[in-house]
Amino acid sequence: MCHNISKIKTPKISIAPMVDRTDRHFRYFTRLLTKNTLLYTEMITAQAIIHGDRNMLLDFDEFERPLALQIAGCDSKNIGKAVKIAEKWNYDEINLNVGCSSDRVSGNDMGAYLIAYPELVRDMVCQMRKNTDKPITVKHRIGIDGSGILPDSFDRKIIDKYEDLTNFIDIVEKAKVDRFIVHARIAILAGLSPKENREVPPIRYEDIYRLKKEYPYLNIDINGGIKTVEEIQTHLKHVDGVMIGRAAYDNPFMLTEVEKFFKGGKVNNISRGEVIEELIKYIEKLDENIKIQNVLKHTMGLFHGVKGSKKWRQIITLPWDKDPVDILKEALEILPQEPLNIKKY
Ligand SMILES: Cc1cc2nc3c(=O)[nH]c(=O)nc-3n(C[C@H](O)[C@H](O)[C@H](O)COP(=O)(O)O)c2cc1C
CATH class of the missing domain: 1.20.120 (Four Helix Bundle (Hemerythrin (Met), subunit A))
Structure with a gap:
């Protein structure tokens, strides 16, 4: 078991990691609109960090901070190695992707597929902890339908009950995760495109509210389908933070008002x-x-x-x-x- 102590300052609002969107240019642009919202990189695989062009993948401008690095991987050793390499860049948080449903990712046993392997996720987080003092967070779905993908050793391939979610949390929290960011949909691993997987499985905010109620000592952020400042306000009554994805991209000026959720309570008055x-x-x-x-x-x-x-x-x-x-x-x-x-x- 991993014994480090959680020490995160909850950011309240964050902009979701989005491949092909949340690159350095987008982050610079959004930072003009909101000074405090936590930004995420695009997902970067541990393999890419280990073997790829690190400067190209990991460089960022100080202006983008606070900034979290999202890593995807499927084994503790490589995840640990990648986190160790990324230390030099001094990100504000390291996030593990357990939510991505794309074939490219789940085909390699990464992303949402890992929901079926909570012990492995726990070990990955432990390995991450051994290699950084930065807060470690996990972004995941409420469950998965692994039909046609999970091996025969699983007698139940649809892992989508509230109890499955708490089982995942119970095991992974042993690694002292600083924040769980929960996408309020299951991922259907076979048959749906990543885009469909962000639209077709029904939203279950109630499960995440219940999770926060039953685990008040954990930092729990909600994600999925949140579009307006009013909706953010409502969610903040139930959970610690809100992660916004597509709405931040499609309607970025909304972020000037999101700024009021941080201390001082003021909107950003930039035009x-x-x-x-x-x-x-x-x-x-x-x-x-x-x-x-x-x-x-x-x-x-x-x-x-x-x-x-x-x-x-x-x-x-x-x-x-x-x-x-x-x-x-x-x-x-x-x-x-x-x-x-x-x-x-
Ligand atoms: C174009 C695109 C790329 C995405 N890439 C990632 C990713 O790299 N890592 C990840 O965890 N989620 C990724 N997601 C999922 C988002 O982070 C988020 O969980 C999802 O869009 C639901 O939030 P929303 O309804 O506010 O958009 C992506 C979503 C979109 C639209």
């Missing part, structure tokens, strides 16, 4: 125009070989629900024949300049 001005400064500092479209694609939702939305999307997706900085400066003139931080979503 969309000021965000664009900051993006211009960011772009001006970037290496020449970085495609500006790869930065701006993450800002697609900046004008979500307000005037200028279509225009902004056109501007950042058009084939560019001019200097991107000039295009953005022109955009500032074209786009509506009323107090843009008015809440209209």
Whole structure:
């Protein structure tokens, strides 16, 4: 058993790890909108950290902090090794992915597949602990349907009852997990695409509320389908924190208001125009070989629900024949300049 002591400061709100989305550029952009929300990297496999281009995978800008690294893996030794390597980068938290349903991941016995192996998850967390003093968190689903995927040794391949969830928690918490982030759906490992697995299995927030009630001493965050500031407020009455995924990407300006959940209780008063001005400064500092479209694609939702939305999307997706900085400066003139931080979503 692993004996270290939990020492995390609960962040309350976080932005979910999302492959192809939560890269450095997106994180820089979101940090303009919210200073305190905990950000996550995209999922990085332990193998990639051990054998891949570490600087490319792990480098980040101090401005992005607080920032958690999410790692996926399927054995304790490699997870431990990856965490040890990542120490040099000094992330604020290391998170283990036990929620991803993608074939690429579950096909290698990673992600949500590991729900069927809580002892292994516990050992992985212990190994992570041995290699860092940083908080260790686990992001997982409430259960899985492992039909067609789990080996015959499992007499029950659908592990989706509330008692299955508490069994998982009972075993894994022995490794002193600093926070459990629970996606309120099961993952169906065979037959559904990752996208469908974020939409088809029904949401079960009640299970997570109950979990917090029965395990008041654990830090429990809720995730899945949470779209508005009002919904966040409701969830915070039941659990310690809320993780937002797609809504933060599709409607990032919402994050300026999310800021009020942190101490001080104030929204971030930056306007969309000021965000664009900051993006211009960011772009001006970037290496020449970085495609500006790869930065701006993450800002697609900046004008979500307000005037200028279509225009902004056109501007950042058009084939560019001019200097991107000039295009953005022109955009500032074209786009509506009323107090843009008015809440209209
Ligand atoms: C494009 C995309 C990529 C994702 N990649 C990851 C990932 O790398 N690691 C992970 O744990 N979850 C990943 N997820 C799942 C999210 O972290 C989150 O759990 C899920 O989207 C549900 O939250 P939401 O309804 O607020 O979006 C991804 C989701 C999306 C939409």
